[in-house]
Amino acid sequence: MGGPFHHQPVDAGDAAEALRIFQAQGAVHVRGALDIAVLARLQGAAADVFAEREVLAEAGELPDALSVDYTRRFIHLDHLATGSAIVDELLHPAFVAIASVYLGKDPEIADQVHVRSITPVRTDTYLPFHQDQTILRRRLLNVWIPLSACGRDAPGLELVLDSWRELFPVSPPPGAKFAVELARIDEQALAGGFEERARWRPSFEAGDAMLFAGATAHRTHATPDMTHDRMSVELRLV
Ligand SMILES: O=C(O)CCC(=O)C(=O)O
């Protein structure tokens, strides 16, 4: 079931087309939505925090409260020098318009806004297939914003289009600790239900965003020839 799928980015100025695509397949790639200077500021601020944590971790002095974040390599926006007000600069009116329709109300920003670092020298930073809605237990729109180009030389995102009609059974790995591991969906089980064209692995430019529903299955997309790091912001409208 599903398809034809829309794999091309849509211009941020065409909110109606972006909404149409989102409603048809549970995800839309929006181009030209974000100010590159804002992304660069975020990336610089996050790099500073990761560097500080690296020093603490090497000295065995990372506070317990930060060790989980560090292990998964993400930073809460409140912990960046930019402050969390920068979120206002990430919320393009098209994102808010799509969220309003999808949620059926004025969207709010969920508490956990993060900058994530995916680094090929630490493949444990890669996230397995999951649905955010299994973790947050509520309807949501994820606004996923890479801080630089990714999906070619740096890990991107893989989404399963049209997977948002149900919540799939979870299949946590042995010893699962983290929410996303507890929400893990078995790749074989998921892939079996969808045609290859439903598995979407876009190339992103800086300034792009991927908007996807809380029930759209997704994971980090990484291949052995992707050797660059990638940072991204994930903010969820609820
Ligand atoms: O950035 C990634 O690779 C995965 C992100 C993700 O799962 C999310 O934003 O919910």
Ligand SMILES: [Fe+2]
């Ligand atoms: Fe996710």
